[in-house]
Amino acid sequence: MPKINDRYPASAHKRVSDWLTNGFTGLDREMTQAETPPAAPSAEAAGQAEDAFQEKARRDRERESDLYARLHHWSVTRGERQARLLYRFLAVIVCGGIVFFLLRTVSALPALGRVDAPVNNEVSYRYISRGPEETGAVNFVSGMILDYRAFDTLGESSVLFLASCAVMMLLRLDRDDAKGPVPSPLSLTGGDLHGDDILRASSLVLFPVIALFGAAVVLNGHSSPGGGFAGGAILGGALMLLSNAAGEERVSRLITERRASLAIFTALLFYAGAKSVVFYTGANGIPLDIPLGEPFSILSAGLILPLDMCVGLIVALTMYGFYRLFTKGGY
Template identity: 50%
Template sequence: MSRKIPEENYKKTRSYRFKQWLDGTKDPYLDTVEMKPQEAFREDEVVVEKRHAERLEIMKRVYDLEHNAKIRVFNKIYRVFSVLFCISLVFVLLTAVSHLPKFGHAENPVNNEVSQRYIENGLQETGAINIVTGMILDYRAFDTLGESHVLFIATCTVLILLRSDKKKGKHGIEDMEANDRIYEPKNDIILQTVARILVPPIIIFGIYVILGGHLGPGGGFSGGAVIGAGLILYLNAFGFAKTERFFTAKTYKWMSFGALACYALAKSYSFYTGANHIESMIPLGTPGAILSSGLILLLNICVGIVVAGTMYTFYVMFRKGGY
């Protein structure tokens, strides 16, 4: 049997010191190694000046445009090719213009069977009284889908380039947003009163323009611009805190994604039935009624959502750098 030794003797053993080292309760080198505070490193001024002179000499040799033969030759070739390119471009443009038909000529691209088809058969084939809306959202709906995606991609680009990082601390986003009026006029009673009166009619009018786009002047692009202007007015009057209660960056992303997906699915159905000469199950309705023109009403709503969100997002990003 092992004999128990007193605690004082145990603390003097190597096993105890090794146990302390494993537990991290004591550094075995503490107070046993001589330590001296290091002095700040100071480089010799002569060496510093010599290095600076060498750097200037290298920069002078690399960027010496006057005595560098290769750069002089490149500049001469660049000027010659620039002049030749401009002359060639002007020649091509003048040649293309000279071959255009005269104004009012029967062979003018404006006077072709496409525009005649739009005017004569537009109401019968699309069900839209507004010929422009029928052309944009039926005959040329694929182009309009591309335009809507261009708006969405442009918004994503602005988000990437202008987004402010949400940093904490002094002068960070959180400090700035502690004062809700930092980006707007401070409690402008006149602006807020006018906004309370005008914002609801503006948004209602924008909805009316979107829903009546197939019946008269208007549509998704113009109606969405009106709604976007209403949102911007509300933001200027009441600030970001109140606006973000119902419209945030997440809201915009989901609205745009849903609108573009709905547009793509609806027109994919139309493209498939039209390409295979299959009669569409969606009726055109009675011309002049609100529920008419097939899918044009739904497509106008999708385009309006994308345009309204894009206008508001552009304004917010250029002004604040984020929601």
């Protein structure tokens, strides 16, 4: 066993057997010898060691920068794609999980169309059973959103007004912008449709019909399906058609930014004022007799008809305003 023999001179066994054979003096001599400092390396050897150390450090630095370069290369070539793949994979997993738990929850709901579902409680029963005599509206939804829950609808109209204000702030063209308008990614037509014969001729027939239909939907909101929101959207569409067919400068001469804002503001103010009167008198027990009229006739349902007209005006002008702002950057 050469290995053991090699290490034998330094082993504890050798030292103990030396001590046993030579006595204390042998161990003492060994210890004093070990304490003598090793001979100082020559200057040449020190220089060589220094060179070797520098060489090793240089190689380490090279290896490190090579590693970083390869990492960077990987991150811009394959790493980006792999991170994107991982993101897509995780996104699909997360969406699948959400859909799975939503479906589990849905399967625990009462079955579709059941009368005893908890959503069909005394609130809807009250709206339907007392609605026609309290609000005068034949359309229960109109009676609900413009009478029982009118505050909610005021909030909705204000949200529309605020949204149109925000869009106006974001999209209004800077007049002194020397660069000229940037093509919008949303303008589908790309050019002016004014002068298109087919559009102009068909809109001559279509516009009156659409506008009348919108007005009828607004005015009959309390006695048939419809109301301010639906009719307002139809009227807004009619205005967009007119703006494309008759030339936007004609329509925008009629509906200026100032007039549109003023009309929306007035409608909101009337709405808020009328409902304030109703809330105040109702809360303080002051009788307020608004004639409810005959059901199924246009002039009926008390305040619901004027409020529907207000909502229709707001929605129509907001829709038209969105269209103008997105295509032309101003009214």
